[in-house]
Amino acid sequence: MPLINRLAIIGVGLIGGSLARILREKGEVGEVVGIGRGKANLERAVELGVIDRYAHDPAEGVSGADMVFLATPVCTIADIVKTIAPSLSPGCIITDGGSVKGDIVRACEPLVPAGCHFVGGHPIAGTENSGVEASFATLYQGRRCIITPTEHTDRGALDKVVRMWQLAGSNVVQMDVEKHDRVVAAISHLPHMVAYSLVNAVGEYDGCDENILKYSAGGFRDFTRIASSDPVMWRDIALQNRDSILEMMDLFADYYARLRALVACGDGAAIERFFASSKEHRDGIVNQAALPSVKEES
Structure with a gap:
């Protein structure tokens, strides 16, 4: 049955x-x-x-x-x-x-x-x-x-x-439910907000006399793939999870500002440490152990 x-x-x-x-x-x-x-x-x-x-x-x-x-x-x-x-x-x-x-x-x-x-x-x-x-x-x-x-x-x-x-x-x-909305704001909703913003920024960049998106290679295309997602669906998500998304956007803006400051002052060692920390976090995601089939989280 x-x-x-x-x-x-x-x-x-x-x-x-x-x-x-x-x-x-x-x-x-x-x-x-x-x-x-x-x-x-x-x-x-x-x-x-x-x-x-x-x-x-x-x-x-x-x-x-x-x-x-x-x-x-x-x-x-x-x-x-x-x-x-x-x-x-x-x-x-x-x-x-x-x-x-x-x-x-x-x-x-x-x-x-x-x-x-x-x-x-x-x-x-x-x-x-x-x-x-x-x-x-x-x-x-x-x-x-x-x-x-x-x-x-x-x-x-x-x-x-x-x-x-x-x-x-x-x-x-x-x-x-509240924990869920905070978690997905970080691991799903923020990446979409970043991807949509990045594609608009590059697509509307007028520092060249042509559309530079046609030169985008695999890295840019892979990173911005999710910007091709349904705009109506993501509009609704942005509105319904607004508070958690704004919290994560502010946190991202803080880290982005830190990196910008390091680039601006030419601190190569600090830039490398920033990148190394990011690589460590990313490698941890890729190499994480297999997940259990059922798990309770509070």
Whole structure:
């Protein structure tokens, strides 16, 4: 018997489509219903075997589902939960893939009817591409997925969501919502803010008589790859996690100012120490030991 009898995915793109692919591949879902506004994308999802059928009306699409996964921009999640709440079957679990958790969890928990459950989640995986064509079954393999239960979270619902992400290949971590938002502001949201700013700075640089971006090589392209991410999605993230992002942007500005001062005064030894410290931190990320499959964090 599969873990999920009927999975309704609202937002069948990279994130939602990849989850459907791996659960289908492992035989852990009976039926997958895709929900969204884009007919061409949903029809393509059926052709690719990612979903079995689709609906444009969220309330219609979630009918009979025992698991609903929301893979939509973070600013839309609470409104969607409010819309589908009256149509949920008894025992249905709603979870999401939003990279901001505080506002979402606080808004969604009271909206879910008695007998149904909301479990906040965030798979830390993705690419700069979007749409169901970009989805693939191994997206979550070896990646962290943060689950953010609260004192109101049903234990059985929590266990099922954890198991779903473990089956997708993720290393599951449980974390307080506020801690989550601070963590991802540092390791995900700040890098996107930096990449967007860097590309704009270089792209609009007028110190030459031509567009210098055409000379960019592998290093620049690799570093700024995430600046090709969906602007609407990242606009919403910047707004919903504003305080934590601003804190990290200020911290980054401080370190950048330190480096600028070292370059300005020509202190080669100090510049080298600055770079060596950064290399040590980066090498520690690359060489870190394999993560445990389940871990509790306070």
